[in-house]
Amino acid sequence: MSAIPQERRVVTAIPGPKSQELQARRLSAVAGGVGSVLPVFTARADGGIIEDVDGNRLIDFGSGIAVTTVGASAEAVVRRASAQLAEFTHTCFMVTPYEGYVEVCEALAELTPGDHAKKSALFNSGAEAVENAVKIARAYTGRQAVVVFDHGYHGRTNLTMALTAKNMPYKKGFGPFAPEVYRVPVAYGYRWHTGPDNCGPEAAAQAIDQITKQIGPDGVAAIVIEPVLGEGGFIEPAKGFLPAIARFAEDNGIVFVADEIQSGFCRTGQWFACEDEGIVPDLITTAKGIAGGLPLSAVTGRAEIMDAAHAGGLGGTYGGNPVACAGALGAIETMREQDLNGKAKRIEEVMKGRLSAMAEKFDVIGDIRGRGGMIAMELVKDRTTKEPDAEAAGALARACHAAGVLVLTCGTYGNVLRFLPPLVIGEDLLNEGLDVIEAALAAV
Ligand SMILES: *Cc1c(COP(=O)(O)O)cnc(C)c1O
Numbered sequence: 331m332s333a334i335p336q337e338r339r340v341v342t343a344i345p346g347p348k349s350q351e352l353q354a355r356r357l358s359a360v361a362g363g364v365g366s367v368l369p370v371f372t373a374r375a376d377g378g379i380i381e382d383v384d385g386n387r388l389i390d391f392g393s394g395i396a397v398t399t400v401g402a403s404a405e406a407v408v409r410r411a412s413a414q415l416a417e418f419t420h421t422c423f424m425v426t427p428y429e430g431y432v433e434v435c436e437a438l439a440e441l442t443p444g445d446h447a448k449k450s451a452l453f454n455s456g457a458e459a460v461e462n463a464v465k466i467a468r469a470y471t472g473r474q475a476v477v478v479f480d481h482g483y484h485g486r487t488n489l490t491m492a493l494t495a496k497n498m499p500y501k502k503g504f505g506p507f508a509p510e511v512y513r514v515p516v517a518y519g520y521r522w523h524t525g526p527d528n529c530g531p532e533a534a535a536q537a538i539d540q541i542t543k544q545i546g547p548d549g550v551a552a553i554v555i556e557p558v559l560g561e562g563g564f565i566e567p568a569k570g571f572l573p574a575i576a577r578f579a580e581d582n583g584i585v586f587v588a589d590e591i592q593s594g595f596c597r598t599g600q601w602f603a604c605e606d607e608g609i610v611p612d613l614i615t616t617a618k619g620i621a622g623g624l625p626l627s628a629v630t631g632r633a634e635i636m637d638a639a640h641a642g643g644l645g646g647t648y649g650g651n652p653v654a655c656a657g658a659l660g661a662i663e664t665m666r667e668q669d670l671n672g673k674a675k676r677i678e679e680v681m682k683g684r685l686s687a688m689a690e691k692f693d694v695i696g697d698i699r700g701r702g703g704m705i706a707m708e709l710v711k712d713r714t715t716k717e718p719d720a721e722a723a724g725a726l727a728r729a730c731h732a733a734g735v736l737v738l739t740c741g742t743y744g745n746v747l748r749f750l751p752p753l754v755i756g757e758d759l760l761n762e763g764l765d766v767i768e769a770a771l772a773a774v
Contacts, residue, residue: 346384457485481562
């Protein structure tokens with residue numbers, strides 16, 4: 331653990347001179363298609379702080395997009411991954427296996443919802459997990475169609491681009507996309523045409539009607555949904571929506587896949603966000619928060635579904651790398667020992683309290699939502715028309731960055747400011763970050 335003082339400190343312009351130098355090198359060496367939210371080059375990161383090469387200390391409300399839930403150099407992650415690194419870096423689990431992989435799969439069976447027999451397969455990235463969930467569901471059902479939702483995000487590979495809703499920046503110019511992908515409405519309460527109250531059942535009825543009319547339930551292999559939609563704007567499907575869709579899947583032999591890559595591993599104050607409405611998915615995809623920053627992802631689910639793919643049909647050279655598995659065991663240890671579900675709930679309480687008070691002063695805030703350490707505010711030009719205000723989101727993010735608070739934006743309309751602090755962040759830093767956001771709102 332690098333034990334960085336947990337305090338915000340801005341000693342240069344942001345980005346500072348050393349970051350600017352590195353950014354100039356980066357621009358000539360790194361492909362332009364790979365962007366950065368804030369071109370501040372990192373020297374160290376820990377707890378709620380990212381320290382840059384110029385000595386600035388930023389309050390981290392991003393966690394590298396919901397990855398460093400336990401902090402970016404958590405003691406147990408560093409200890410276990412370092413020990414593994416010294417033993418061996420790789421054998422390939424498909425060549426000669428090792429215990430860490432099995433231990434991670436055992437932990438996933440224990441932590442994911444439902445007490446049925448479960449199995450897992452490990453991969454490197456979230457997109458790879460989603461692709462494999464689709465492969466497994468197709469092998470199990472012998473069907474082809476995959477149903478996804480408006481505002482959904484599932485990755486950047488060819489199949490997962492097809493599953494992702496938003497054109498810019500994820501899909502534009504990169505087609506043609508994989509076939510047999512069908513998109514249906516999601517219960518986005520804030521923007522539902524009849525208002526939020528009946529949104530859950532109404533949206534579910536519409537989605538089910540479209541699936542029935544356009545594909546036929548017996549043609550559907552999988553329904554893939556994020557229990558809290560991440561990139562699409564931290565949309566919590568209105569109550570009743572997820573249970574109705576899960577029931578429809580069950581009644582029709584469709585594999586219900588919860589993509590918990592962003593919402594899983596304590597992020598929403600539960601091990602998995604689908605627990606909120608008592609949903610037990612057939613398959614669950616995880617990545618991001620799973621391994622304290624090391625690249626690892628998983629598909630976990632009902633043993634009989636997971637075993638449907640023939641031997642040798644799943645895998646990959648690096649999938650379930652031993653160092654990444656050790657990191658995951660360290661991250662899970664930290665989540666348990668530091669009660670990060672409890673911490674996430676406390677973050678929600680503090681953030682929602684402060685943001686609600688801000689909403690009374692600033693009309694630009696149209697909606698505040700999210701759970702645990704996954705909180706967002708949607709910005710609008712007018713509270714009646716709800717016209718999205720992407721410019722305000724951009725300006726606010728820039729003002730926060732300049733003051734040393736790293737925040738991210740998201741949403742189909744680019745008008746959502748999202749907050750994903752490491753769950754180990756101190757409450758004083760959390761409040762200071764919120765002070766900066768409040769000052770930015772007043773200035774913008
Ligand atoms: C980030 C994300 C993915 C893709 O994960 P990568 O590791 O970037 O491939 C898929 N689904 C959801 C919900 C995500 O948030």
